[in-house]
Amino acid sequence: MQDSEFRYLQEFLLRKIGLSLSDDKKYLIKSRASRLLREHNLSDVNALAREIRKNENGTLAHQLLDLMTTNETLFFRDQxxxxxxxxxxxxxxxxxxxxxxxxxxxxxxxxxxxxxxxxxxxxxxxxxxxxxxxxxxxxxxxxxxxxxxxxxxxxxxxxxxxxxxxxxxxxxxxxxxxxxxxxxxxxxxxxxxxxxxxxxxxxxxxxxxxxxxxxxxxxxxxxxxxxxxxxxxxxxxxxxxxxxxxxxxxxxxxxxxxxxxxxxxxxxxxxxx
Ligand SMILES: C[S@@+](CC[C@H](N)C(=O)[O-])C[C@H]1O[C@@H](n2cnc3c(N)ncnc32)[C@H](O)[C@@H]1O
CATH class of the missing domain: 3.40.50.150 (Vaccinia Virus protein VP39)
Incomplete structure (x- = not known):
């Protein structure tokens, strides 16, 4: 992923859901977004970033934000x-x-x-x-x-x-x-x-x-x-x-x-x- 597109997605995630992704987390975006690339016929994560830039409130943007959340939980966690x-x-x-x-x-x-x-x-x-x-x-x-x-x-x-x-x-x-x-x-x-x-x-x-x-x-x-x-x-x-x-x-x-x-x-x- 190009640095400029990664920087943009880092800033987008921080602004929209407060997710603070460190510089070594490029892989996390790549792995979580892979399904979206197929679904929206996008060649790679750079193309995904460009599409999101065009419409930050669209379905694609929301799907990425949702995929970047970590939903790990369990019953009576910590008791x-x-x-x-x-x-x-x-x-x-x-x-x-x-x-x-x-x-x-x-x-x-x-x-x-x-x-x-x-x-x-x-x-x-x-x-x-x-x-x-x-x-x-x-x-x-x-x-x-x-x-x-x-x-x-x-x-x-x-x-x-x-x-x-x-x-x-x-x-x-x-x-x-x-x-x-x-x-x-x-x-x-x-x-x-x-x-x-x-x-x-x-x-x-x-x-x-x-x-x-x-x-x-x-x-x-x-x-x-x-x-x-x-x-x-x-x-x-x-x-x-x-x-x-x-x-x-x-x-x-x-x-x-x-x-x-x-x-x-x-x-x-x-x-x-
Ligand atoms: C690890 S889970 C914790 C669930 C539960 N509270 C627990 O402790 O088991 C974190 C949750 O925070 C949600 N989350 C992350 N950023 C959020 C935000 N900006 N606003 C609301 N929920 C958010 C995620 O979608 C995820 O479901």
Missing amino acids: YPFDALRDLIFPELTHAKGRHGKIRIWSAASSTGQEACSIAMTASESVPEPSRVHILGTDFSAKAVEYAKAGNYSQMEVQRGLPIKQLVRFFNQEGNRWLVRPELKEMMTFDHANLVEDSLAGKVRRHGPFDVVFCRNVLIYFTPEERTKVIDRIARCMHKGGYFISGATETPEGRFSRWEQVLYKNKRLWKLL
Whole structure:
């Protein structure tokens, strides 16, 4: 790939989805875009870059952005956030809101939905009236959002992190697929949202303000500057005192928002001040 075209795609990915690709990642664009070249009859990645330049909001551009996202996820990833919900956060919110107030949770990079499902299962098992828990899952990847909406997982996917007890309680088996049961599905809404767009708050407003935000394993893809902006955007969508749950190694550092660290079993959670 020519350096000029690589530089353009690097800048395009950074501007559109905050993806910060280092100079040694040419191969990543080449390997992820290979399907697109065939599909759109393009000779090589240079031709792809030229087409995208002509129409940055077209289908081809969107397809490339979607392909460049990393959607790796699993049920009950890291376990401690879901234990913290059960032992600390849900009891605190139930007490603060009384028995009937709504509890709003946002999975802010929900990928194919396993994180939102894990939150819903935890709520079903530990909140007296789980129907008052509303979970919004959003992601940039349209493909991931559609998958999450369908709630239809393979054997391999449910074997990643989902205990058998929850599998039989919350999923129906159809052939070799596992379908999320309606009572769990009703607690979740999935939609497309881009964390690096200033319109983010408007996009999720009708589902918030949120008591808890999960934003895990996505901040690592952004530059430090973009990370700060994303944190501030998310903070604007939360209640004061709301919990922010990041990936195990990620820290919310906003320019305007302030966070207090809360330790749960030696793991860090964050509260919006
Ligand atoms: C590695 S997955 C993490 C999924 C889940 N939070 C977890 O921890 O298992 C990262 C997700 O972030 C999404 N993502 C990347 N950039 C994004 C952006 N600018 N806005 C919204 N979602 C984004 C990707 O599409 C991907 O599904």
